[in-house]
Amino acid sequence: MSLEETEPPSQTLDNVLGWFDDSISLTPLPGFTDSDLLNEFDWSQTLEWDHQTQAQDPGCDFLHSYSQDLDAYIGCEATDLEVVTGVPVIDSDPPPVVQLPNDQSKKRNRDELNDAHVVKRSARSKKKADKSTEVSRKDSNKAERWAEQLLNPCALAITARNSSRVQHYICVLSELASSCGDSNHRLASFGLCALKKHISTSFVPSSTLTFASAEVKMFQKTLLKFYEVSPWFALPNNMANSAILQILSQETRDKTDLHILDIGVSHGMQWPTLLEALCCRPEGPPLQVRITVVSDLTADIPFSVGPPSYNYASQLIGFARSLNINLQISVIDKSQLIDTSPHETFIVCAQFRLYQLKNSITDERSEALKALRSLNPKGVVLCEYNGEGSSSVDFAADFSRKLDYLWKFLDSTSYGFKEENSEERNLMEGEATKVLMSSGDTNEGKEIWYERMRKAGFSAEAFGEDAIDGAKSLLRKYDNNWEIKMEDEDTFAGLLWKGEEVSFCSLWK
Amino acid sequence: MTGEVLKTVSSGSAAFAPSSSTLDHDESLINPPVVKKKRNLPGNPDPEAEVIALSPKTLMATNRFLCEVCGKGFQRDQNLQLHRRGHNLPWKLKQRTSKEVRKRVYVCPENTCVHHDPARALGDLTGIKKHFCRKHGEKKWTCEKCAKRYAVHSDYKAHSKTCGTREYRCDCGTIFSRRDSFITHRAFCDALAEETAKINAASHLNGLSAAGTVGMNLNYQYLMGTLNPPLQPFVPQPPTNQNHHHHFLPPPPSSSSSLSLWMGQDIAPTSQTQPQDYEWVFANAKAASGCINNNNHNDHITQTANASSTTTATLSVPSLFSSDQTQSPNANVNMSATALLQKAAEIGANSTTATSTNPSAFLKSFPLKSSDQTTTSYDDGEKFFALFGSNNNIGVVSNSHDQETENVRNDVTVASAMDELQNYPWKRRKVDGGGEGGGGGQTRDFLGVGVQTLCHPSSINGWI
Numbered sequence: 001m002s003l004e005e006t007e008p009p010s011q012t013l014d015n016v017l018g019w020f021d022d023s024i025s026l027t028p029l030p031g032f033t034d035s036d037l038l039n040e041f042d043w044s045q046t047l048e049w050d051h052q053t054q055a056q057d058p059g060c061d062f063l064h065s066y067s068q069d070l071d072a073y074i075g076c077e078a079t080d081l082e083v084v085t086g087v088p089v090i091d092s093d094p095p096p097v098v099q100l101p102n103d104q105s106k107k108r109n110r111d112e113l114n115d116a117h118v119v120k121r122s123a124r125s126k127k128k129a130d131k132s133t134e135v136s137r138k139d140s141n142k143a144e145r146w147a148e149q150l151l152n153p154c155a156l157a158i159t160a161r162n163s164s165r166v167q168h169y170i171c172v173l174s175e176l177a178s179s180c181g182d183s184n185h186r187l188a189s190f191g192l193c194a195l196k197k198h199i200s201t202s203f204v205p206s207s208t209l210t211f212a213s214a215e216v217k218m219f220q221k222t223l224l225k226f227y228e229v230s231p232w233f234a235l236p237n238n239m240a241n242s243a244i245l246q247i248l249s250q251e252t253r254d255k256t257d258l259h260i261l262d263i264g265v266s267h268g269m270q271w272p273t274l275l276e277a278l279c280c281r282p283e284g285p286p287l288q289v290r291i292t293v294v295s296d297l298t299a300d301i302p303f304s305v306g307p308p309s310y311n312y313a314s315q316l317i318g319f320a321r322s323l324n325i326n327l328q329i330s331v332i333d334k335s336q337l338i339d340t341s342p343h344e345t346f347i348v349c350a351q352f353r354l355y356q357l358k359n360s361i362t363d364e365r366s367e368a369l370k371a372l373r374s375l376n377p378k379g380v381v382l383c384e385y386n387g388e389g390s391s392s393v394d395f396a397a398d399f400s401r402k403l404d405y406l407w408k409f410l411d412s413t414s415y416g417f418k419e420e421n422s423e424e425r426n427l428m429e430g431e432a433t434k435v436l437m438s439s440g441d442t443n444e445g446k447e448i449w450y451e452r453m454r455k456a457g458f459s460a461e462a463f464g465e466d467a468i469d470g471a472k473s474l475l476r477k478y479d480n481n482w483e484i485k486m487e488d489e490d491t492f493a494g495l496l497w498k499g500e501e502v503s504f505c506s507l508w509k
Numbered sequence: 510m511t512g513e514v515l516k517t518v519s520s521g522s523a524a525f526a527p528s529s530s531t532l533d534h535d536e537s538l539i540n541p542p543v544v545k546k547k548r549n550l551p552g553n554p555d556p557e558a559e560v561i562a563l564s565p566k567t568l569m570a571t572n573r574f575l576c577e578v579c580g581k582g583f584q585r586d587q588n589l590q591l592h593r594r595g596h597n598l599p600w601k602l603k604q605r606t607s608k609e610v611r612k613r614v615y616v617c618p619e620n621t622c623v624h625h626d627p628a629r630a631l632g633d634l635t636g637i638k639k640h641f642c643r644k645h646g647e648k649k650w651t652c653e654k655c656a657k658r659y660a661v662h663s664d665y666k667a668h669s670k671t672c673g674t675r676e677y678r679c680d681c682g683t684i685f686s687r688r689d690s691f692i693t694h695r696a697f698c699d700a701l702a703e704e705t706a707k708i709n710a711a712s713h714l715n716g717l718s719a720a721g722t723v724g725m726n727l728n729y730q731y732l733m734g735t736l737n738p739p740l741q742p743f744v745p746q747p748p749t750n751q752n753h754h755h756h757f758l759p760p761p762p763s764s765s766s767s768l769s770l771w772m773g774q775d776i777a778p779t780s781q782t783q784p785q786d787y788e789w790v791f792a793n794a795k796a797a798s799g800c801i802n803n804n805n806h807n808d809h810i811t812q813t814a815n816a817s818s819t820t821t822a823t824l825s826v827p828s829l830f831s832s833d834q835t836q837s838p839n840a841n842v843n844m845s846a847t848a849l850l851q852k853a854a855e856i857g858a859n860s861t862t863a864t865s866t867n868p869s870a871f872l873k874s875f876p877l878k879s880s881d882q883t884t885t886s887y888d889d890g891e892k893f894f895a896l897f898g899s900n901n902n903i904g905v906v907s908n909s910h911d912q913e914t915e916n917v918r919n920d921v922t923v924a925s926a927m928d929e930l931q932n933y934p935w936k937r938r939k940v941d942g943g944g945e946g947g948g949g950g951q952t953r954d955f956l957g958v959g960v961q962t963l964c965h966p967s968s969i970n971g972w973i
Contacts, residue, residue: 224690227693228690234689271696273689276692315701322704473657474689476656
């Protein structure tokens with residue numbers, strides 16, 4: 001087999017064992033149900049597909065084409081050359097599995113792959129001592145992200161209508177994907193699911209764990225836990241609250257009330273700390289605090305829709321009561337009226353919801369911003385995802401960007417939960433995965449948003465020292481792969497995970 | 510004999526062979542408490558004091574007294590004099606002058622500062638130095654643990670002693686090291702809900718009297734205005750339920766205990782009551798009925814919303830959750846709980862009838878209300894805005910419009926009433942904030958009373 005030539009067998013074995021050592025404790029043998037599902041695909045339905053390859057024994061051809069694909073992939077991704085070829089050596093996880101059947105070269109049947117796994121597992125304990133642990137990790141993030149390196153080519157193959165290639169990738173992914181492994185395994189699992197859905201409309205994933213389907217208590221517990229372990233939302237919320245306080249402090253005395261328009265995804269989690277901070281002001285809280293929540297139950301973007309009977313308002317009001325704050329909460333539909341009054345400070349808080357709007361021919365985003373402008377808010381806090389800035393209609397490119405986003409989420413969440421496989425983590429991740437199927441384009445960069453805001457008549461405002469210090473000290477409580485970067489004379493606060501942009505916060509007037 | 514002795518003794522120290530000092534000493538024994546030096550609250554100086562304005566440079570100069578021989582600098586003249594002894598130079602320690610020294614107060618050199626005004630000068634040189642540093646100075650010291658920055662070294666030292674040692678404990682038993690997690694948890698914790706329920710139950714027994722007069726309302730708002738800042742419900746030590754009750758019982762000073770506008774406008778004591786008793790009643794009665802009302806409101810509204818919700822899902826569609834059903838105590842103060850509930854139902858019904866719009870477009874219309882109604886000074890308070898005009902629910906506009914207008918009018922009323930009282934509550938708040946050491950509520954107890962002693966009612970009246 002051609003694959004044998006790529007590495008010395010002992011190295012292969014070591015890698016395989018390494019793979020087992022790392023992943024066997026976490027996962028049951030991966031993906032056999034997925035493979036079964038593959039059998040059930042009715043390829044005839046999708047007439048564009050090439051039928052030839054379907055019925056054949058995937059073993060030899062599969063490996064053969066996969067290696068070709070790998071070579072091709074290597075060929076066109078010249079810059080990643082070392083990275084890709086390095087993967088089997090460096091990372092203990094992934095593609096070595098394709099070499100597994102190599103060792104059992106006579107066995108092509110997938111069932112026998114099972115046995116191979118089993119055999120290898122028992123052999124593992126004896127060979128453990130020999131396993132070389134001296135694999136130096138490269139610093140590149142790309143090296144660790146093998147799931148994308150399988151998913152992206154697969155998506156490309158789908159758009160290219162290359163069925164054999166698609167099938168092969170799906171086969172590999174099925175083997176590797178695991179919903180309770182590490183972030184790569186999980187991404188592979190979610191990505192595979194999304195691809196299958198894309199290919200075949202009859203595909204139904206085994207379990208869809210999302211906010212809307214969660215039980216209320218569990219949902220709240222999950223949110224609380226997530227805020228503790230990851231700053232993904234906690235940080236933007238914190239900056240938004242600081243900004244609100246900052247704006248309030250600049251107000252004149254005749255403004256006795258505070259009115260916040262909440263277009264966000266915090267489901268109430270953002271407000272307790274703000275309420276408490278309002279209390280701690282020397283002049284005390286505003287006479288009246290109103291929060292108008294814009295609810296959009298039809299949205300398909302992640303995090304925006306909670307369980308239908310989730311009522312956090314009464315809890316917040318009770319809490320406000322204990323702080324002697326007069327709090328009113330109203331929930332409105334997107335088409336309803338927003339009323340403001342002259343002695344209130346009206347602030348809009350738009351976090352991670354506006355990107356759902358289209359940014360193509362009908363520029364809904366700009367329209368929405370203009371609408372906000374006409375409300376004459378005293379300040380607008382805008383937090384959005386910070387992508388690379390290009391947008392295209394191509395499925396594969398779009399998919400790739402979404403995978404990138406999801407990877408950051410899964411990876412950072414994995415660190416936050418310290419890799420434990422808890423219910424809360426699964427719920428958050430299940431919800432995040434909605435991005436793969438959603439219509440929102442997470443990828444517009446901050447520049448475009450800024451441009452839009454300016455066009456709508458807003459001008460950027462700098463975050464004050466307190467806001468920035470508060471954000472930095474909050475971030476210190478989380479994993480140190482997170483960082484915050486202030487730019488544009490402190491009007492832009494960027495949140496980064498492992499050096500890559502995740503989201504940004506900005507303040508406008 | 511004894512009688513004489515007694516007489517001698519009882520007639521006081523006059524009978525003793527006296528030196529004046531002994532006399533004084535004895536007198537002070539017999540006539541105890543020497544009046545303690547009255548301390549003005551910071552930022553409110555003695556009007557007769559001499560106001561001194563130092564430049565920033567002078568203010569921050571540390572060693573103003575220099576030895577002519579060796580150039581060593583000292584902060585105090587006394588220290589310099591003692592140093593001069595070492596050089597065998599003539600030295601003289603300045604005695605404290607016997608005549609009344611006029612009290613000195615200092616203003617902050619920073620123009621934009623509140624304390625730049627002589628009327629808000631600070632009475633202590635060290636104090637003004639620290640103030641200047643803290644507010645207008647560069648923060649040179651950083652805490653390693655939490656990266657908080659400080660301009661004054663002593664602040665920094667004080668902080669680093671306690672940084673990270675503080676633990677927050679919720680009623681439910683969970684312990685937190687992070688304040689923000691604690692607060693967020695507490696807001697949604699069941700323990701808090703239970704606590705409120707207990708207070709409701711307990712104070713419901715005290716009986717509630719029906720609403721009052723305009724005068725009463727003024728007082729009501731006044732009290733509202735005198736609310737102290739942090740009601741600190743987070744007690745770092747293990748709190749018990751009893752603590753909560755205890756704190757409600759003794760009428761708290763001028764403020765915190767109480768009550769905000771939202772607490773059942775339909776309850777209030779008579780206008781003749783002393784502020785103290787006033788608050789007492791507020792604290793209990795209001796808490797009770799207020800809470801109960803609110804609970805009922807919420808339930809009722811929920812039912813209404815659920816019953817009439819159509820296209821979009823249940824609870825979240827136009828529902829109004831409010832700790833304050835109406836805006837103004839003036840208009841509705843005589844409304845019973847039932848009436849309020851009915852009103853809520855109306856509002857709920859009206860807004861839910863406004864269904865079917867364009868679910869497809871998210872912000873297709875963010876309409877506001879038109880402003881032709883109001884007769885007051887503002888004209889831009891409420892706007893009508895529709896993105897794609899024709900699709901909007903004019904029906905909705907007019908319905909809610911009526912409701913909101915009423916509220917708006919009420920708002921206006923409230924606002925103007927508040928204007929009158931504004932000076933008092935504002936000032937009071939500031940003062941209180943300053944008086945309690947300006948700390949972040951660290952020494953406060955449950956009701957934010959802190960170390961401040963209870964004020965007598967008369968002192969409150971003094972503000973009026």
